[in-house]
Amino acid sequence: MADAPRKPDWNPRKEAVLKNQITAYDAMRAQCPVAWSDFQHWTLFRHDDVMRVLKDHQTFSSAVSSHLSVPNGMDPPDHTPYRQVIEPYFSPQAMSQFEPACRTIARNLVSSLPEGQSFDVVETFSRVFALQIQCAFMGWPDSLHEPLRKWVLKNHQATLARDGHAMADVAHEFDGYIHELLETRRQAGASAPRDVTTSLMEETVDGRTLTDKELTSLMRNWTVGELSTISSSVSSLLCYLSEHPDLKQRLANDTPALPDAIDEILRMDAPLMSNRRVTTGDVEIGGRTISAGETITILWASANRDERVFGNPDAFCPHRNREHNLLYGAGIHVCPGAPLARMELRVLLEEFLSAVDTLVPAPDALPERAAFPTGGFRYLPMIISKR
Template sequence: MRSNSRTNPSAAQSPEGNETDWDPRSGEVQRDQISAYDAMRERCPVAHSDYLGWSLFRHADVLQVVADHRSFSNVVSQHPSVPNGMDPPEHTGYRQLIERYFTQQRVDAFEPVCRRIAGELLSSLKASSGWEVMSSLAEPYAVRVQCGFLGWPEGLYDPLRQWVRKNREATLARDTEAMASIALEFDSYIRAQLDARKFAGGAVPEDITTDLMRQTIGGEQLEYADIVSILRNWTVGELGTIAACVGIIVHFLAQNQEIQSHLRKDRTCLPLAIDEILRLNGPLISNRRIATKAVVIGDRQIEAGDRVTVIWASANRDPAVFEDADQYRPDRDQAPNLLYGAGIHVCPGAALARMQLRVMIDALLDGIASFTLTPGREPVHAIYPAGGLAALEIQTDGARSGMTGP
């Protein structure tokens, strides 16, 4: 029997012989993931379940794992994942390759495109006194900015949005056959873009997707499979996370009129405000690792080969690190904020994501008058592994006169 901080003799046993401390998929957890994780952090901060293996809720424990890539491997799937699912030394070369696509110069150059997209979406909504945020703003924005960043055509907007929904449903159902089929469908979209560039001759577009096809690792040109994996990781992460972030921020501002009013008057506060709002309610719930050797975390013994799940959404609300952790304090030190991860796998696109969110919220505050939650229409929480909201309705006082359309 492994060491157990709960010392509960009636705890259920998993097939592996570990005590099952909680059920991450229970209705109680899914009704409000953030509150449930707060409770777990206090009650059983290193908890075992059949679904997630070992779940870590404290900031220090999460940081211990993500900062120690030798003891906790990112190779968590039988399917190749470039570079997210790699460890050094293999990870190092691919990571250096992709970082060149997220320089501040590239981010700054792409900002006008994001501003145009945000303006077009808001312009189409300004005549309405209320709308559903996720389907009409958050999700379309995520798809369009990602396609714009990679140089993909407008014809992919709807297929990608439908793909995100199908992938989410299959993941929730743990339907591995459907998930494999859906993954192949996504790969076909990417391969079609690669094929179009391969045979375009002198008409090939000069975009990031084309540039990736010219890159080499160790003197060898990137294979299609590697490029597909890189683009899949970028796009799947971007579509879900950016949409979730927009929903979380709009929800917070709709509930907090004083803060919304303050940010309308002083947009210089937006970057810190956005990071703090997303610290309070994480868009990315967790990441996985595999222990490569026996390690003690808290007072629990984790063995080599055990699955480990770091719960970002809990670590970022740990009162041992963040004073008044459940309070909005944008002036606090954001250095411990794990919104974009930590260690060698810290998000390479953090600057890009921050810009995209700042631009969208700036455009929203500039173009739409004061907004609140629609009475009688409660927001719907997303279900693990998704964070944020599945549905959110707001009502507005109408479009501001300063609205700038496309």
């Protein structure tokens, strides 16, 4: 006899949840911290439960997808050599070399913002910054900005809908962009640009160069992560600073405080909602029994607001909360690109705060929150005045 259908504890795709994910997750963390749903399967809302998963990659595997995912969807020992390949691309030296280009992009974008009139931060600023900065870092042409902008939106829609055919089409479209970039460099031979993409093509794992399939997977993971989370981060940061003008002024006068402030604001308002794992054996978490082979959603947006760890989750306390902040994850899969993201956001805010005097919500339009799986905003109307 087949098992009876499992009764959902909540509906992550309910309109009220998607409209304000943070409020919904705060409530679930108190009411049902380990919850089942048809969409997310098992969802973990508490910091301690999430940390347990992150520290035990043997019980909670990252090999969730049936498709190759380098290195996010790998466990040791397969994960280790790929991680060793990519970490140097985010070294202090690499960040120092890329920072001038990042600053030029940020400064030009800030200078182009309209003064004294409403503009959408997401469409005009945060999404454009993410696209330009990712292409500049990878060595990709400006002609990819618009196709990638549309691709990110299609990827988001397909993921939210859990539309397998649409997700496959989106992946195939991205594969085509990468294939063209790789072929262009191969045809150029020794004249190929000495950029991150060319360098990755020359990397080796277990004594061989990376395959096109591995390169495409790696670059897709980097691109999805960068374009979605950087854009979400920028919108959340500017919204918070508009609501806290005193903090905005303090940071303008004390830019060394920016890195901790950025991490803390994004702890409260997560740019990336979640990641997934799959159980390799039966486990018990929070009084719930989870069988082997089940998918677990670790909800960063909730764990980083857990009152048991952070007290009042909306209290701005960067130094107190730094040690437990899961903005960039933890364990063997802690985000390798964290140094790049931190540098990009710091530089962007340095340029923004040095040029912008006032930042206020537009009075004639309401902001709209982004829906799972991204955070931040999908529409954020603001008005600025410049110094």
